[in-house]
Amino acid sequence: MNLRNYAKFEFFSIPENIAFARSCVGSFAAQLDCTLEDIEEIKLVVSEAVSNCIIHGYENNPTQMITVMVSIDTASVLEIVVEDRGKGIEDLPRAMEAAYSTDPTRMGLGFTFMKSFTDDMQVDTAPGQGTTVRLRRSFLKNEEALA
Amino acid sequence: MNLRNYAKFEFFSIPENIAFARSCVGSFAAQLDCTLEDIEEIKLVVSEAVSNCIIHGYENNPTQMITVMVSIDTASVLEIVVEDRGKGIEDLPRAMEAAYSTDPTRMGLGFTFMKSFTDDMQVDTAPGQGTTVRLRRSFLKNEEALA
Amino acid sequence: MSLEFKKIRATLIVRVAGEMDMLIADKMRTEIDKRIDDKTIRNLVLNLERVPFIDSSGLGVVIGRYKRITAKQGRMFIVGARPQVEKILFFSGVNRLVPMYKNEQEVINI
Amino acid sequence: MSLEFKKIRATLIVRVAGEMDMLIADKMRTEIDKRIDDKTIRNLVLNLERVPFIDSSGLGVVIGRYKRITAKQGRMFIVGARPQVEKILFFSGVNRLVPMYKNEQEVINI
Ligand SMILES: Nc1ncnc2c1ncn2[C@@H]1O[C@H](COP(=O)(O)OP(=O)(O)O)[C@@H](O)[C@H]1O
Numbered sequence: 001m002n003l004r005n006y007a008k009f010e011f012f013s014i015p016e017n018i019a020f021a022r023s024c025v026g027s028f029a030a031q032l033d034c035t036l037e038d039i040e041e042i043k044l045v046v047s048e049a050v051s052n053c054i055i056h057g058y059e060n061n062p063t064q065m066i067t068v069m070v071s072i073d074t075a076s077v078l079e080i081v082v083e084d085r086g087k088g089i090e091d092l093p094r095a096m097e098a099a100y101s102t103d104p105t106r107m108g109l110g111f112t113f114m115k116s117f118t119d120d121m122q123v124d125t126a127p128g129q130g131t132t133v134r135l136r137r138s139f140l141k142n143e144e145a146l147a
Numbered sequence: 148m149n150l151r152n153y154a155k156f157e158f159f160s161i162p163e164n165i166a167f168a169r170s171c172v173g174s175f176a177a178q179l180d181c182t183l184e185d186i187e188e189i190k191l192v193v194s195e196a197v198s199n200c201i202i203h204g205y206e207n208n209p210t211q212m213i214t215v216m217v218s219i220d221t222a223s224v225l226e227i228v229v230e231d232r233g234k235g236i237e238d239l240p241r242a243m244e245a246a247y248s249t250d251p252t253r254m255g256l257g258f259t260f261m262k263s264f265t266d267d268m269q270v271d272t273a274p275g276q277g278t279t280v281r282l283r284r285s286f287l288k289n290e291e292a293l294a
Numbered sequence: 295m296s297l298e299f300k301k302i303r304a305t306l307i308v309r310v311a312g313e314m315d316m317l318i319a320d321k322m323r324t325e326i327d328k329r330i331d332d333k334t335i336r337n338l339v340l341n342l343e344r345v346p347f348i349d350s351s352g353l354g355v356v357i358g359r360y361k362r363i364t365a366k367q368g369r370m371f372i373v374g375a376r377p378q379v380e381k382i383l384f385f386s387g388v389n390r391l392v393p394m395y396k397n398e399q400e401v402i403n404i
Numbered sequence: 405m406s407l408e409f410k411k412i413r414a415t416l417i418v419r420v421a422g423e424m425d426m427l428i429a430d431k432m433r434t435e436i437d438k439r440i441d442d443k444t445i446r447n448l449v450l451n452l453e454r455v456p457f458i459d460s461s462g463l464g465v466v467i468g469r470y471k472r473i474t475a476k477q478g479r480m481f482i483v484g485a486r487p488q489v490e491k492i493l494f495f496s497g498v499n500r501l502v503p504m505y506k507n508e509q510e511v512i513n514i
Pocket residue numbers: 048052053056057058084086087088089095096100101102103106107108109110111112131350
């Protein structure tokens with residue numbers, strides 16, 4: 001599938017950059033024919049994915065880098081890839097369960113939100129290697145789909 | 148000088164990304180203790196620098212990449228670096244003159260705005276190699292400066 | 295993010311302004327707990343009128359305060375949640391634990 | 405970006421909504437010129453009330469229309485510029501060529 005637009009950004013793994021990342025992706029997604037509610041949901045999934053890199057992937061080490069890639073293809077699919085080179089996930093099926101968290105102070109809803117507000121979620125991870133979360137959401141309008 | 152925050156982003160050289168770039172840098176700069184007017188001025192200089200990459204650097208070729216780096220150091224200096232690997236500038240002193248443009252339909256005010264709304268502008272360019280514009284603006288408050 | 299506190303007898307009203315994410319979670323937790331640990335406080339009203347965004351880290355702050363308040367036999371309410379925040383509160387089931395109202399007056403009237 | 409047109413005798417009013425940068429410059433130029441090239445139009449009023457941002461590409465559109473209008477002995481006005489847009493119009497000296505007013509009514513009254 002051909003790309004209509006693509007952007008990649010890398011930034012320090014500090015909590016200030018969660019709002020930065022969601023606002024960047026939100027502004028990128030605004031090119032799509034979508035509602036403010038869509039944008040809010042996209043910001044939510046970005047917030048969850050980037051928070052996870054900071055808290056779990058890098059265990060709050062502020063000197064690491066997080067990478068976010070966003071693209072829109074010619075079929076109006078928005079793809080968001082969030083990547084850290086941190087700790088990785090030991091038990092991925094377990095981690096993706098709703099309400100499961102390795103941190104007792106957290107809700108365990110990050111992956112649930114990411115899954116619920118996108119059409120497709122893929123997680124690539126290996127202990128000690130880092131984690132890549134790939135989220136896709138289609139904005140193809142019905143008329144376009146029939147054309 | 149140590150960095151308090153740093154982000155780098157790369158994106159397609161298409162006009163849609165001018166608004167994207169200024170909104171990203173604006174949201175990054177919002178971490179500083181600054182006014183909405185400061186943010187508006189920062190967005191303006193980013194808009195000028197990125198437009199130049201698209202129009203002049205890449206002569207509207209949409210398949211090229213533009214890089215923007217932003218950082219805030221411990222002395223509250225915001226640095227914005229905008230870079231293309233395009234055509235480069237033959238006569239830089241001339242190009243920086245107010246109202247000078249190689250394109251008769253344009254105003255020749257881009258560099259003037261970038262210089263006027265920052266504390267420091269440096270341009271690195273070579274014909275056929277591309278252009279790097281480095282803009283710095285200090286947000287050190289007077290109290291901090293005296294401390 | 296900013297917090298404004300108001301005490302009405304045994305009830306603490308907290309008016310939050312700003313996006314509720316991980317960046318502000320710690321500060322919010324500390325600031326609120328400092329006040330609800332006070333013996334004269336039993337109930338908590340969280341006013342979210344000026345909260346344009348909440349994610350699971352923000353929800354964690356809400357649930358955490360709920361546990362603390364119920365542990366001391368008090369009651370907690372949320373008022374003024376905007377549609378996008380309300381959606382997340384419903385989606386996560388927080389509304390089944392913490393009753394939600396339009397504004398502070400509605401809670402005071404009950 | 406969207407444009408709304410209104411014709412009052414020999415005057416064309418253009419109400420712009422959106423950020424005026426390079427992305428929209430071409431479209432704005434074409435859409436406006438198509439209408440001011442009409443023989444019955446002499447004057448142009450650019451309403452910038454709903455323009456939150458302008459850069460030098462946007463200024464280029466303004467100046468270009470000014471040249472076209474004066475070439476046909478007409479007059480051009482800008483109305484409703486917000487402070488941040490007004491600043492750029494002053495900074496670049498556009499205000500010395502194109503008189504600026506608060507709103508459409510002020511221009512109609514002159
Ligand atoms: N980027 C990551 N790096 C390492 N571990 C992660 C990452 N993302 C998620 N995890 C693991 O998956 C678990 C579930 O994640 P999530 O559903 O987002 O809930 P929460 O963040 O509240 O713990 C986390 O507790 C953590 O152990």
